[in-house]
Amino acid sequence: MPELPEVETVTNALRPHLTGRTILGVKTYTAKLRYPLNLEGRPEILNQRITKVWRRGRYCLVDLESNHTILVHLGMTGSCRIVAPDEPRLKHEHVVFSLDNGLQWRYKDARKFGDVSVHPIEATGKAPACLDSLGPEPFDESFDGNFLFLAAKGKKTAIKTFIMNNAIVTGVGNIYASESLFRAGIRPDIAAGQVSRERLDCLAQHIRDVLAAAIKAGGTTIIDFETVTGEEGWFSRELQVYGRDGEACLRCAAGVIRKFVQTGRSSYYCPNCQS
DNA sequence: AACACGTCCTGAGCGC
DNA sequence: TGCGCTCAGGACGTGT
Numbered sequence: 001m002p003e004l005p006e007v008e009t010v011t012n013a014l015r016p017h018l019t020g021r022t023i024l025g026v027k028t029y030t031a032k033l034r035y036p037l038n039l040e041g042r043p044e045i046l047n048q049r050i051t052k053v054w055r056r057g058r059y060c061l062v063d064l065e066s067n068h069t070i071l072v073h074l075g076m077t078g079s080c081r082i083v084a085p086d087e088p089r090l091k092h093e094h095v096v097f098s099l100d101n102g103l104q105w106r107y108k109d110a111r112k113f114g115d116v117s118v119h120p121i122e123a124t125g126k127a128p129a130c131l132d133s134l135g136p137e138p139f140d141e142s143f144d145g146n147f148l149f150l151a152a153k154g155k156k157t158a159i160k161t162f163i164m165n166n167a168i169v170t171g172v173g174n175i176y177a178s179e180s181l182f183r184a185g186i187r188p189d190i191a192a193g194q195v196s197r198e199r200l201d202c203l204a205q206h207i208r209d210v211l212a213a214a215i216k217a218g219g220t221t222i223i224d225f226e227t228v229t230g231e232e233g234w235f236s237r238e239l240q241v242y243g244r245d246g247e248a249c250l251r252c253a254a255g256v257i258r259k260f261v262q263t264g265r266s267s268y269y270c271p272n273c274q275s
Numbered sequence: 276a277a278c279a280c281g282t283c284c285t286g287a288g289c290g291c
Numbered sequence: 292t293g294c295g296c297t298c299a300g301g302a303c304g305t306g307t
Contacts, residue, residue, distance in 0.1 A: 002301095034283070034302080058301075076300055077285080092285090111284045113301065157278060166302080174300060263279065265300065 002074040004171025005214035015053040017082045025098035044068040051124045057170030063124045075113025145201030152192035160188035180206040182241040187274045188267040241268040
């Protein structure tokens with residue numbers, strides 16, 4: 001389940017393999033992922049040099065000298081690898097880019113929740129227009145308790161749903177939403193507009209901390225990018241509440257972690273520690 | 276306008 | 292052993 005730390009890790013792993021390379025060919029092996037695939041024979045991609053590989057929210061962006069970017073969203077099960085052309089194509093390996101160094105960049109996605117698509121950009125390093133509605137990065141200076149406080153004013157939506165909204169802040173998925181609320185001592189189901197400025201300061205800090213720790217863990221686990229698809233690195237997340245329903249709370253020991261469904265997603269919290 | 280909910284997809288895990 | 296059901300969730304479209 002790729003969230004921001006996983007996308008950051010994959011992007012960092014791809015960067016040295018892709019930057020400066022020229023894309024000589026693109027082949028797709030399924031009609032659609034989340035959206036219909038339209039990558040083959042595109043002059044915006046073919047024979048274009050890759051100028052920059054970076055991340056915005058949960059999107060990996062591969063900028064081309066044609067002032068287009070290849071947007072990659074990993075969905076739920078997306079992964080990438082760099083391999084030799086004679087490497088057998090794995091099941092669910094749906095997109096193959098051929099590079100000028102003789103290697104291939106391949107995208108794999110069993111559940112097809114992801115996206116690989118090409119979009120115009122104003123310049124290298126500028127996000128495409130389709131990402132205009134995204135809120136700040138959690139690591140941006142503009143993202144803090146005061147920002148959350150202003151955005152949450154009058155909002156009745158639950159605080160967990162609120163921080164998972166990419167228009168508010170990007171990259172906080174279901175797992176890290178539960179984890180950061182646990183660390184901040186805030187119940188996931190209280191109205192966002194009811195949380196005090198002080199507690200939102202704490203929450204903003206914990207969102208940053210939990211994401212930073214996960215990036216660090218993922219970055220150190222993925223060593224051999226050519227053979228590791230990424231999934232191994234994602235198990236190194238140190239989860240304190242997610243998936244621990246029925247177990248004793250790691251902080252207070254007296255509480256038992258509860259699970260409930262919130263806007264279709266599993267939420268976990270300690271009734272003793274979170275209010 | 277604000278918020279909730281259905282939809283897409285496949286494999287893992289479970290019960291019988 | 293094997294089948295069939297349920298669950299997992301990011302983002303977007305639609306419904307209330």
